Amino acid sequence: MPLKTILVTGSTDGIGKQTALELAQVGHKVIIHGRNLKKCEQTVIDIRSEVADANLDCVAADFSALNQVRDLVQEVTRRFPELNVLINNAGVFSPTYQLSQDGIELTWAVNYLALVVLTEGLLPLLKKNAPARIINVSSVAHQRGRLDFQNLVMGEENYHGYRAYGNSKLAVICYTNLLANQLNVDEVTVNSLHPGVITTKMLKTGFNMTGDNLSVGAETPVYLATSPTVERVTGAYFDTKQIVTSSKYTHDVDLQARLWQETLKMI
Helix, strand or coil: CCCCEEECCCCCCCCHHHHHHHHHHCCCCEEECCCCHHHHHHHHHHHHHCCCCCEEEEEEEECCCCEEEECCHHHHHHHCCCCCCECCCCCCCCCCECCCCCEEEEEHHHHHHHHHHHHHHHHHHHHHHEEEEEEEEEEEEHHHHCCCCCCCCCHHHCCCCHHHHHHHHHHHHHHHHHHHCCCEEEEEEEEECCCCCCCCCHHHHHHCCCCCCCCHHHHHHHHHHHHHHHHHCCCCEECCCCCEEEEEEEHHHHHHHHHHHHHHHHC
């Protein structure tokens, strides 16, 4: 298996950190990402305590500020010209209404808009390094999501944390499928996934529950990043390394197009 250069967003803890660890264990170059550089550097130390020769580097950007995401695109393009896998793992669950640094509801801004800005910005580099892969971490919570174009981004008066989270993850899959239809499968594939119900800080604080261990959560991202079995699979939604059916809304091309037009107004 050819070794890859892989950016894993949100990889200083939880599923992202476990994914980075497992990719490093088999020799891939992994770029750690987090909100602050100190925590990223500590993650490198943590992983090297388990994988002494891990090929790691790190970058920092706060995804609640889209200008920082744009700066990250420039930094990654400059420092890692060989990048050929992007794992969009970073995400938040906010039980209370909060605004991003750009004045946008935080869950939507971090889970969806930042992902789009980063992905679109890195597409030229990924195409140059074809065959490349984009893996978007979504959630089964998307099944409860709805995209109401009269009220696409929740305001404080009607905010509901679980609904905001589900809506953001629904948007991620809609974007994944839109992008898959635009890209040449021989250049860049793009797929989404549900990592499982995994014991993470987000699960404990947002949903007050526990689940499977982190290695279970990393299985599907690692599989989609590296397996030759899926090298020409695109526009699919995975759970436990299997293609499963996502919400009917994710296959609605008119909804995808409308979402894209609204997204362009926000970024």
